[in-house]
Amino acid sequence: MLKSGILPNVVGLNMIVDGACRVDDINLAEKIVKNIEPMTEGLVSPNAVTYNSLINGYCKIGKPEIAEAMLCKMTGMGLEPNIRTYATLIDGYSRNGFLEEAFRLCDNMVEKGLIPNSVVYNSVIHWLYMEEDISGVSFLLSNMMENHISTDKFTHSIITKGLCRNGNINEALKFHKWVMEKSLVNDAFSHNILINYLCRSKSISGAKQVLCNMFVRGLIPDIVTYGTMIDGYCKAGKMESALKVYTDMFKVEKNANLVILNSILDGLCKEESVKVASSLVDEMIRSKNYDVITFNTLLNGYCRVGNFKEAFLLFTKMRKGGVFVNKVTYNIMINFLCKVGLFKHARNLLSVMVSEGMNPDIVTYTTLLTKLSDKSSSEEVVELHDDLVLKGVIPHSLTYATIVSPHIRDTHA
Template sequence: MFLKLFSTKRSNLSARSVHFGKHFHHPNPEDIAFSSICVNLRQRKWKYLDQILSSNLTNSLVNRVVSEFRMSPDLVLGFYKRVGEQKSFSPSLECVCMLIHVMISSKMYEDALISINNLMQTMGYSHLEVLEGLWDSYDSEIWCPNVFDSLIRACTSFGALNSAYEVIINLRTEKGFHVSIHAWNNFLNHLIKSNELNSFWKKHAEMISYGYTENIYTYNLVINALCKEIRLQEAISMFYQMLKGGIYPNVVTFNMIINGACKVSNIELGLKLFRKMGVMSMGYINPNSITFNCLINGYCKLGDMKNAESLKDEMTKRGIQPNLITYATLVDGYLRKGCKKDAFMLCSLMVDKGIALNNVVYNSIIHWLFFEGDITTASVFLSYMIKTNICFDKFTNSILVTGLSRNGYLNQALDYHKWLVLKNLVDKDRFLENALVYYLFRSGNDNESVLKVKQVLDDMIDRGLDLDTITYGTMIDGFSKQGSMSNAIRVYGDMIKEGKKPNLVIYNSIVDGLCKNLSVDLAKIMVDELKKLGLFDVVTLNSLLNGFCANWKVNEALNLFFQMQEAKLVNKVTYNILVNFFCKIGSIQEGREVMEMMVDNGVIPDSITYTILVTNACKSKVDCYSREDVIELHDDLVVKGVKPDGQTYDSIVGPLIDEESFELL
């Protein structure tokens, strides 16, 4: 009995021994590390955590910890920061994607964007590889689908618009996943910012074809694109389409249309919308500082400073304080009109109000001072910028280089450009180099200027910059104006070899150069070829017309003129060329007849027309214009709306009128 009992217990103990053996197996190192990390992370024992992470760290272990603490993003980020400090460990794509999922789910979008950018720009993964990593680690029950919107946003943030579009299409066609309307809006917005308007319209139509419903932001993008293309009526139609669809505009909608109207000098339309904002939005929308600044800018561009100031006062009455942009716009407006005193008084008022002048205000002042040739005062303001530690930006540098060059200080402009290159402060857009080339060609010293142009171009090439279409066009135009057509044609040939496509401006420079250098027959052949390609405009034809007149090819000139009239490709320059031609051969009367034709066709003669007719009438030996005839001609032109050229009036007409008045006395 006793033995039987013993044997039973023994068998039970054996069984329990076997049973316990299954549960108390030897744990693997990763489980131990995971448990230790979790304990220390929860208690925020960072020193102990660092000791654990210094060894046996794997991507799978990191992923387990990230998943475990996904509801505590701050702990995940703290953990991940310490993981990144381990030099012996390199996180995998899956590892970083898990972290991104956590951040997006916790609405930490900016942190997520930094991680996505790091994957593509530092770790070298392509946008589609990142997409695969995010997709493979995506669980719709745990993670947020906004992660794919963030990938698109990351692509657009550094200008990779094609990559953003590929992500959208890949998700749709390969994964059967539709990104949100917000992702589409972000992509479309960057197309507009990049001035890729043709692509914008195509992609917008594609988005609509997929069945997306436009929201207020989509409509605003469409209105913005229409305003950029100066299609204001269509923008307003889109505005009413929004209302019909039950989508109410916001202040951004109004501001874009008002700004679009002001940019094309249709200030009346902008003001009308401004006054009706409350009614059109059923009282929900009021103008803000941007609305006022758009209108003030519109009036300043027209030189109407009285209405601009009136709007600034209305702004204050409505409780909206004029800001730095308001004052900067007004300062620029006064300077544009030549009212330096008013501009400087406004700057003093800004300082009194505690609004510090920034580089935008200084740039505007210095630009217009250079434009007027006031180098001394411009230098004073540059000194103020330096003394007050206001940094020069790329616009300041452009203003300095172009301002010095325009006013004949080319050596100083070249030296300043050389200093900017040395300090690595020159953008790769070639603006400064093209400006230098332009002014060097117009400096008057042909041989010296060509040598300095070569130095500028050599410097560009040494810095890895190829010559762009503007550079080639500037050189072709410069050589053409110098009369060096062989060099112009050579540069044109180099341009073609480099695969650069000439534009109409370049062709017009060549045609003009040929016409002015007694090669009008060759110019006509070129124009005929351009017509076949549809590459011509009124400038092209005016150059040829002027060439015919200069070479006394009267029949060809008249035939071309009538063809231009029939095609409605005539402007003031066209008529002035003919007026000048007839006056030069002494036929003032025929010149006046052309001027009458000009008026009949709705083209108001200008000061150039005035100077041509009055000057030639005064010295005509064919039509024998008397003093009275010249004064009568002056009066006739003024009646027709011509503003007399000051110098011509003072030297010719004024003395004749004074002489006539003296004789009457």
């Protein structure tokens, strides 16, 4: 390197080490650090930034204990770790389930005169909620207040999400109200978390109230807010409300994303408003905003209302029109054919599915055997079961016990 006239420096070293750690080649990174001084004849030595990269690299691959060994090596060389060093290591221990070690390092920081900031606390709080350790969260929050460390929007979001995830939605609402009253944070993100979990728990009225509160507080809902509310209304079968929110959204957001459109489409099909759903798909095609879920949803809608003609036309259009057809597509059609008693056609479609490189799955297995068992001989049921198993399907235990097993006994009677 020196013979080539290239003057090495620690900035270049840190870039290389960080790059190796980013691609998880920690062995290369450590080898470079180990050999840099002899290679450069002592002109370049690793610094705190170098070791921070190594610590981050080891934490990324789930080895926080080796990362801490790097911390010890670093301090042994007279290099002082900073808050970022500890934050990385504490997060590494926390995400790998070693929360006691994370707490120990927090104490070590204080002993060394480094006060953990909100980034450090947020990481531990997040993983405490993942472990459902509510008392640990309370302890850390008290610790933050004692040390006059301000919480931020990420702290509030983590706490809100943690409470919701653990089923304490009412506590999350109380906490959110307290945060709003104290004017600690006022953004769409924390409201979106509540709306999402309220919709998941089928409390649409609660989600609507949070949305109304956003307007009262002068917040403009974003695409995530609208999408979550629309999906919640659709899943609750309240399509009129979903379409109203969809219309309101266009006053703020001019474009609906694919997830929102597919949610509306699914809701329309479940309400058996297939004609409206078909018009929506036509509009999505014109705007080139669709995917296989779009077509599978409409296909299922046609099958739901028993419109075999439109279902078959759409299925043919999908296969010949360049739209990706997947297992879900075939399972929808196989289920429909079985439902209307066209078992031979269902078996033929299974053969087409396999010929196109798609092996049947547990849904195919259960659909075919459940529908076939009442209408066919025991020999046919057992033959189909064996054929599906040979194609790699692992039988569903309940289906096998209640449907296949009795037919096997009959064939040996």
